[in-house]
Amino acid sequence: MTQTQASAPAATARALVEASQQVLDAALAHAALVTEGGRLIDEHQVHTERVAYLATQVRAARELLSHVERIAAAGRPDALLERMAHAYAAEVAHELRSQREAARPDFGLEDEQARPLWVDEIAAAIDAGLDEGFLRAIGRDVISSLGVNNTDLEDEVAQLTRDMARNFAKTEVEPLAQEIHRQDLLIPDELLDKFSAQGFFGSSIPEQYGGTGMGDLPAIVITEELSAVSLAGAGSLATRPEILTKALLAGGTEQQREEWLPKIASGEVLVAIAVTEPDVGSDVASVQTRAEPAEHEGERGWRINGAKAWSTFSGRATLLALLARTDPDPAAGSRGLSLFMIPKPAYDGRHWRFEQPEGGVIEGTANPTPGYRGMHSFTLAIDDLWVSHENLVGGDEGVGRGFYFQMGGFAAGRLQTAGRASGLAQAALEKACQYVTGRSQFGTQLAEFQLTQYKIGRMAVHVAAGRQFTYQAAREFDDRAPEPSMAKLLTCDIAGEVSREAQLLHGGWGYSEEDPISRYVVDSLVLPIFEGVKPILELRVIGRALLAAAAQ
Numbered sequence: 001m002t003q004t005q006a007s008a009p010a011a012t013a014r015a016l017v018e019a020s021q022q023v024l025d026a027a028l029a030h031a032a033l034v035t036e037g038g039r040l041i042d043e044h045q046v047h048t049e050r051v052a053y054l055a056t057q058v059r060a061a062r063e064l065l066s067h068v069e070r071i072a073a074a075g076r077p078d079a080l081l082e083r084m085a086h087a088y089a090a091e092v093a094h095e096l097r098s099q100r101e102a103a104r105p106d107f108g109l110e111d112e113q114a115r116p117l118w119v120d121e122i123a124a125a126i127d128a129g130l131d132e133g134f135l136r137a138i139g140r141d142v143i144s145s146l147g148v149n150n151t152d153l154e155d156e157v158a159q160l161t162r163d164m165a166r167n168f169a170k171t172e173v174e175p176l177a178q179e180i181h182r183q184d185l186l187i188p189d190e191l192l193d194k195f196s197a198q199g200f201f202g203s204s205i206p207e208q209y210g211g212t213g214m215g216d217l218p219a220i221v222i223t224e225e226l227s228a229v230s231l232a233g234a235g236s237l238a239t240r241p242e243i244l245t246k247a248l249l250a251g252g253t254e255q256q257r258e259e260w261l262p263k264i265a266s267g268e269v270l271v272a273i274a275v276t277e278p279d280v281g282s283d284v285a286s287v288q289t290r291a292e293p294a295e296h297e298g299e300r301g302w303r304i305n306g307a308k309a310w311s312t313f314s315g316r317a318t319l320l321a322l323l324a325r326t327d328p329d330p331a332a333g334s335r336g337l338s339l340f341m342i343p344k345p346a347y348d349g350r351h352w353r354f355e356q357p358e359g360g361v362i363e364g365t366a367n368p369t370p371g372y373r374g375m376h377s378f379t380l381a382i383d384d385l386w387v388s389h390e391n392l393v394g395g396d397e398g399v400g401r402g403f404y405f406q407m408g409g410f411a412a413g414r415l416q417t418a419g420r421a422s423g424l425a426q427a428a429l430e431k432a433c434q435y436v437t438g439r440s441q442f443g444t445q446l447a448e449f450q451l452t453q454y455k456i457g458r459m460a461v462h463v464a465a466g467r468q469f470t471y472q473a474a475r476e477f478d479d480r481a482p483e484p485s486m487a488k489l490l491t492c493d494i495a496g497e498v499s500r501e502a503q504l505l506h507g508g509w510g511y512s513e514e515d516p517i518s519r520y521v522v523d524s525l526v527l528p529i530f531e532g533v534k535p536i537l538e539l540r541v542i543g544r545a546l547l548a549a550a551a552q
């Protein structure tokens, strides 16, 4: 094969992706028409969800394929990944074809428009990519390398970063991970110090503000490696500061950036996010917590009253990024919200209370959870909490713009979460490979059973597709684009599915709390919930963006 010639599996995958794209574009165009460019999504929620998810899968197939094509063109072909690209593209094409068959009136396509997925060459490529023998062969190859992820990152800095992060994860985090989970402990300070010393908190903060300025891809790779040993004990540490960092870079004053970003980068301040409220979740624009203009000893500031829910790590954190309503007129909606940075002391434990010298009080009570342990998520009661005007993100210009800063930050959080999910799925895949090579039943190693090979083949294909989509979303990070949300949507589902399949492969031992696989399963359950619960991403973020674009 010359460097520019595509391998047979890659060429087949290319044909499948282009055929799927053609049909998808027609489906999106019709959905855009019916929903008036996304305005009437709520009258067509089920179909919008369908096309948003299919678009996400087609995009993942494209990114996996583009990756294998690029590395082949660079003279570093990966034959296994090329077969995976074919398998995933076939699965997605098949999914699109069958969804359209099952809901023809909703798709509204003429047979001619759906034809690209039925022509002989494509139908044969789908059959070949779904063939169980083809997937079993992939599974066997994955098992023989114990599922280890050595995928080409196409970037030297990212490659070195992965080695360093993996080494840190294995030596510093892994020995603590099970204990943190089983005893529901907070991440020990010693580990936080080591994490800070590695510069992990500053990986996506520009150098001028004290970060390492590595960029979004290395930052995601760090999160992925840490999440592969512990989602909450290390893998999620960078998400909170990342949300505030992006908000500060987008809307903070220069003085705020200079004051806070170096402290975030060094780990001197640890950040928690307080947006969700007991009665307000996905509908962020309806936040009820109120901030009213106030003065304390001649200083201009705000008094905040209300309640927040699910504020992860807000006990140990020393800076809360809190969204509150500064315009009392409910009609102001999202334009009435501002983002505040509230310094506080660090507390251990499940209950804490901070009485400010200025007279305000904030009290946190942890919500018990089956997984995602290590940081605790708190309900917050807020009573006359004082915050200086200097700590309103954006200063005077930032009043009423908190929602937009926060949403930009959430896009970064979603990308982080795609990295977290990829890491968790990878951990489950590797654990499954180890288990099936170490156990025999009926005189046969589990890895030798056809069904085991098939399952592992499918798991590995999904993990690879989610990962490459995530990496590409990181390389091209744009907080206004749907891609970070699409990558998050898909990888979180993959993490759930792969960890449960891996648990099943462990039989009863997979249900034991002593085995990390049971931790991966309970941890994975939270992934489609936070940083935008799955249906909201599908409908209001991805569906809306794609249908608006398709209507142009």
Ligand SMILES: Cc1cc2nc3c(=O)[nH]c(=O)nc-3n(C[C@H](O)[C@H](O)[C@H](O)COP(=O)(O)OP(=O)(O)OC[C@H]3O[C@@H](n4cnc5c(N)ncnc54)[C@H](O)[C@@H]3O)c2cc1C
Binding pocket: 045, 272, 273, 274, 275, 276, 280, 281, 282, 283, 309, 310, 311, 312, 313, 369, 372, 377, 526, 529, 530, 531, 532, 533, 534, 535, 536, 539
């Ligand atoms: C462990 C954990 C940690 C968290 N950490 C943080 C944190 O640090 N900071 C923070 O601010 N928040 C945090 N959250 C909160 C999280 O972001 C919210 O749970 C999430 O945004 C969803 O909000 P909700 O739980 O109120 O669900 P709701 O918004 O009430 O949604 C519940 C369900 O209703 C349905 N639904 C809602 N709206 C629609 C619609 N328009 N169309 C169709 N269906 C709809 C969907 O099925 C949805 O899943 C955390 C949550 C958890 C579980």
